[in-house]
Amino acid sequence: MGNKQFTPDLVALRAAAGRLPVDDVIRLFGNYHARNAVIYLHDHPTATLDELADALAAAAASTDETIATPSDRERIRIRLYHVILPQLEELGIVSFDSEANAVTETTIPAAIREYLRIDDCSA
Template sequence: MGYDHNMVDISALQSASGEMAVDDVIRTLGNRHARNAIIYLHDHPRATFDELADVLAASEASSDETISTPADRERIRIQLYHAILPRLAEVGFVRFDSETNTVTDTTIPKPVVDALGIGD
């Protein structure tokens, strides 16, 4: 049986997680909004909070084949501020400045980039 390029290399994710438990990295990647934020931040490493909220709301609406409402965007803003960005910061993928509401640094490890199929 050949290597399946769609499979995630857990040992590579382990090395990418550094001191963080690989379970925390995998749990982070298990959240679709976190994955979409990582994908966006890979190409826009200094995004604003509002920019990320717009992108995640649009992504959700696109995948659900709906139109994003202000209530949808507000729900995502709450998740982004209280769960997604803190989790991404905790695993070391971003630095978020809550005073300016801006991601100030993005460092997505190559195994995570590969696992998400993000092109260079």
């Protein structure tokens, strides 16, 4: 997944925002876990909250060359549930069912995929 030392190209991000509020997109994609969530959801568009938390905890541990702990996973899960997934839903990127704890649909705009270089990673 993404690199923690990600330096956003604000001009590219502004273009990627398209019809979305630029400040919201910049704030959201400035977050390592949010970027990795979108990258993961590109390949798994109907992931459960637990599945997504596991993937993000593993990605963070891999980047840090550590082992993910249950508390790391739970911290990420809480952030996904209360912050990241609601923001992605507000931007129209995902549909999140908070009762089922699952993303039920993912629609990543082409400009966001290009900005995050998702299509380059998927090949």
